[in-house]
Amino acid sequence: MAIDKKYLTNRVTGEIGQASAIHFPKTRQEVVKIIQEVRDNQQKLITIGAHTGLSGATFPDDNQVLMSLEKLNKIVKLDIETQTLTVEAGVTIAEISNFLADTPYFYAPDPGSKAASIGGNAATNAGGMRAVKYGVTRDNIRGMRVVLADSSEIQVGSINRKDSSGYDLKDIFIGSEGTLGVITDLDLKIQPKPQFTRDILLGFESLTSLAPKVFEILSSGLVPATLEFFERDSIAFSERALGLAFPKIVGQAFLLITLDGNDSVQLDKELTYLTTLSEHALVLTKETRENVWQLRGAIVSSVELETIQEPLDVVVPINSVAPTILALKKMAKAEALSAIFFGHAGDGNIHANILKNQLTDEEWIGKLNKYLDQLYAYIAKVGGKPSAEHGIGILKKKYFQNYIGKNELSAMKRLKSVFDPTSLLNPGKIFD
Amino acid sequence: MAIDKKYLTNRVTGEIGQASAIHFPKTRQEVVKIIQEVRDNQQKLITIGAHTGLSGATFPDDNQVLMSLEKLNKIVKLDIETQTLTVEAGVTIAEISNFLADTPYFYAPDPGSKAASIGGNAATNAGGMRAVKYGVTRDNIRGMRVVLADSSEIQVGSINRKDSSGYDLKDIFIGSEGTLGVITDLDLKIQPKPQFTRDILLGFESLTSLAPKVFEILSSGLVPATLEFFERDSIAFSERALGLAFPKIVGQAFLLITLDGNDSVQLDKELTYLTTLSEHALVLTKETRENVWQLRGAIVSSVELETIQEPLDVVVPINSVAPTILALKKMAKAEALSAIFFGHAGDGNIHANILKNQLTDEEWIGKLNKYLDQLYAYIAKVGGKPSAEHGIGILKKKYFQNYIGKNELSAMKRLKSVFDPTSLLNPGKIFD
Structure with missing residues (x-):
């Protein structure tokens, strides 16, 4: 077949x-x-x-x-007493979200693709919108069953809330991109849904004026559920693709912030504080809220409709977000490459999507490679990492290997050799 | 010398x-x-x-x-922009706390011993009082420098908030009890201090009536900073040792709960909810607060003044806390062994300290071993783990090896062989 x-x-x-x-x-x-x-x-x-x-x-x-693993897709058990949802690896993020919709619980990670499987999310340690408050996939998995290359099965992690009983096997497999074992089923941490949410959009003249506000918010003690940034030209792709209009608000660069919690009075107080950060602040109504989040969520897939893109997911220390975005924009301009910038400001996770547009294949490859060489060199220089949430795979392998320390790479190779001595599982991914 | x-x-x-x-x-x-x-x-x-x-x-x-490593004890750098405190491994928890006292930041983990070093905390993945809200040591370390058995040095983790760039080396070393490498310095996550705290003591007739309230609190969506339980006879040791009196409150078993946050109105609302959980509720004043926490913190060291003790730190899924405590008490009674029970109810982490008192050495060893055999069998049966926060060391090795799966133990041994093939570092600890 x-x-x-x-x-x-x-x-x-x-x-x-x-x-x-x-x-x-x-x-x-x-x-x-x-x-x-x-x-x-x-x-x-x-x-x-x-x-x-x-x-x-x-x-x-x-x-x-x-x-x-798309047919290994059963939702196995909802255990409200330990706040654990057990699912097979092929269950999608959308299915988890639908399953929990009628319960008082939610699974916190909110990666871009709701069609992604939870096993894939674990294999890449997917991040998403809510990581600034609720952590990444790693932080929301209690336990997993993994089949190793020798076909033995192991249990890693557990539903216990604390554990100092031997080595932490669980975190080795999370983010290992299918190279160390096959994750077959997972015990996910779920938690009570916050009763109230508030969404606010803050408009700025440019990313230059926006960026310092991110640090200000994070230092204030306020922990937003999401702290997204994007520029008007990113959202324009989604507007065209979805036929939806972005709300009327002055500015070229935006912060989209969600607050959640169980005390509406407190949330309103926090909202009031946030409105002081820009002259152009728009508290979203239930209707605009949905539109704005749809537009934000559709950036990557909307660009895909118009051009080939290289979707990057670099991460830098949070105090380097502003200079990094500006530097990456400047580099793209110097190469005459189109690029859009958006991402999870609260985590230092910058999505730079480079657009092919009218370039020939040859021009595209040439310019892109030149750009990526500069970009990853810059990221390494400011102490960042090539991948925040998508993983290394093959597309970032060269850059990952260029900038990781020799001893660190050697340690990773030793790990691979111990769990998969014949390189049976996903060989040649992450590193050679 | x-x-x-x-x-x-x-x-x-x-x-x-x-x-x-x-x-x-x-x-x-x-x-x-x-x-x-x-x-x-x-x-x-x-x-x-x-x-x-x-x-x-x-x-x-x-x-x-x-x-x-007690002389490897410099506080290296406070970086408020990334909210990171870099320290050498020999710095103590008390020193970190003192250093941060005059800043708007705190390091969240609050393990029992403030004299413990941060390197030791990392090596055992120490837990403590505030884990229910702020996580354990693992959750509060951004990066570390580790010297391996071949004397090469590696950087694990980083100050980036997200990372999907290769295998997670950091979490292998946290909790590895000095058997995989020597942690020399650490980048700790610090965070803005909450502006307000509230402490409340709830009295119950017995642990049987107390236990269901823990689940009720955790399911309510309220996330307390601490959720401690103890019995009157535990605190009596501290009262004798410190010459301090526990506040007047009816009951034999107590929940000691701290709430923290930046909105005093919300905290007071949560406090009001908590007072509905027991007829005997005492909101602590600034003065009683200090006394009560001193008494709680001094349990282990106060018992030490009166008798030899075996301090256990088992963990069970949070819905098994109540039956487990009752079962462990019953087993102790059957062996005619004195024991006190206290711990971190929000995490399922039960401290059972078994007391030698007037027993001869021979009686003590005999009874204790018989008790431990039963206790760890019970813990395994309910899906718990032998150590929540102290580590396995040599004292729990037998039980750890008895109840861990064959394949999981084999995976851990493979990890050891990869990082320390000649078993140079702390041989014979955790497992044989």
């Missing part, structure tokens, strides 16, 4: 790879069997979640065997 | 070990040199923080070389 082209495609570059087979296991036992088979046949295995990744981590570049 | 007996003593059992030498490095470079020397001489090395551990993790049972 032919393999659906979707699974062979690098979503970012459009490149088509080759795989020798694809499997759709429905149980952990089937995962174990597939790993055994692949090992016996001396093949290599790539595990796929929902194929929404942006770093090429599941791209078959060497005729590997593919294993999509 | 003779080695001060303190460093040779197992603080819990009183046992005296033997070491071949002791070093007090003052810089990371000296740590590197000591590791090289120990390796060249085919010796073994035990790293000591402030010698406050409760699991025998630094006990020299085989003539090892000791390295105390």
Whole structure:
């Protein structure tokens, strides 16, 4: 049976790879069997979640065997007493959100793609909008079951709230992009939904005038649930794609801030404080709120409709956000490259999406590579990291290897060799 | 030069070990040199923080070389822009707290012993009183420098707020009890101090009537900064030792709850809710507050003045706290063993301190071992863990090894072999 082209495609570059087979296991036992088979046949295995990744981590570049976990997709158990939701790896973020909609609980991480699977989120340590208050995926997983390359199964983490009983195995597998083991099911931390939310949009003349306000907010003791920034030209893509209008507000650069909590009086007080940070402040009504968040959420997919893009997810220390954005803009201008900038200001996580537009393939590759060389050199210089939340995959591998310390890379390679000595699982991803 | 007996003593059992030498490095470079020397001489090395551990993790049972980091004790840098405090491993919790006293920031973890070093806290993933709201040590370390057994130095973690760039090396070393590397300096997460705090004491007839209230509080959406429980007989030790009186309040079992935040109106509302949970509620004044916390903090050291004790720090899922405490009490009674129970109710972390009192050494060992066998079997049965915050060391090794899965133990041993193939660092601790 032919393999659906979707699974062979690098979503970012459009490149088509080759795989020798694809499997759709429905149980952990089937995962174990597939790993055994692949090992016996001396093949290599790539595990796929929902194929929404942006770093090429599941791209078959060497005729590997593919294993999509999309049918390992049961919601197993809601345990309100320990505030734990147990799900299989193929369950999507949207399914988790829908499942919890009628309960008093929510799963806090809110990554861009709601079509992403929770297993993929764990494998990349996905971040998202609410990380500034609620942490990233890592912070919201209590335990997991993982099948190792030798097909043995291990339990990592647990539903206990504290643990100093031996080495922390859980955090090794989170963010390991399918290279150390296959995550089959997860115990997620859920928590009581806050009773009230407030959303406010602050307009600024430019990112230069916006940036200092981020530090001011974070230092004030106020912990917003989200603290997003974007420019008018980013949101314009979503406006065109969705046919929705961004609210009337003066400015070229915006902060979109959500407050949540159980005390509406306190939230209103915090809101009042936030309105002092810009002459152009718009508290969102229920209706505009939905529009604005839809527009914000659709930036990446809307750009995709108009041009090829290189979606970057660098992270820098929070006091470097402002100079970094300005420097990255300046570099793009110098290369005559179009780029949009947005991201999670509260975490220092900057999305720079570089746009191909009318460039020929050759121009695009040439300019892009030149730009990326400069960009990642800058990020390393200010103490940042190449990936905040998408992972390294193959697309950022070169830059990751260039800037990580020799001893740190050696430690990671040793980890790989111990859990997957024959490099059975997703070989050649993250590092060579 | 003779080695001060303190460093040779197992603080819990009183046992005296033997070491071949002791070093007090003052810089990371000296740590590197000591590791090289120990390796060249085919010796073994035990790293000591402030010698406050409760699991025998630094006990020299085989003539090892000791390295105390108490002189590696500089506060290196306060970076308010990234809210990071960089310190060397030998700095104590009290020193960090004093240093930050005049700033608007605090380091959230509040482990029992303020004399403990931050390096020791990281090595055991220390928990403490405020974990229910602010997390454990793991959650409050941004980055660390670690010297490995081959004397290479690595940077793990960073001051970036998000990171999906390769494997998470940081969390491997946190909680590894000096067996994988030597943590020399740390970048700690600090955060703005909450402006207001409220403390309330709730009295109950017994732990049986207290326990359900813990779940009620945690489910209400309220996130207390601390949620401690203890019985009157625990606090009686502190009253005798400190010459302080516990406030007049009806009850045999108590919840001691701290709320903190920036909105005093909201805190008062939460306080009002808490007073509905018991007929005997006492909102603490500034004066009683200090007394009560001193009494709570002094339980372990006060018991130490009267008798030998075995201080346990088991953890169970939060819905098992009530039945577990009752079961452990019942087992102690059946063995005619004195025991006190207290702990961090919000985390499921139960301290059961078993008291030797008038028992002969032989009776004590016999009864204690019988009790521990039953206790750890029970903890495993309800899905708990032998150590929430003290670590395994040597004292809990047997039980840890009994109840951890075969594959999980094998994974941990593989980790050890990767970072310390000749078992140079703290051999025989955590597992054989």
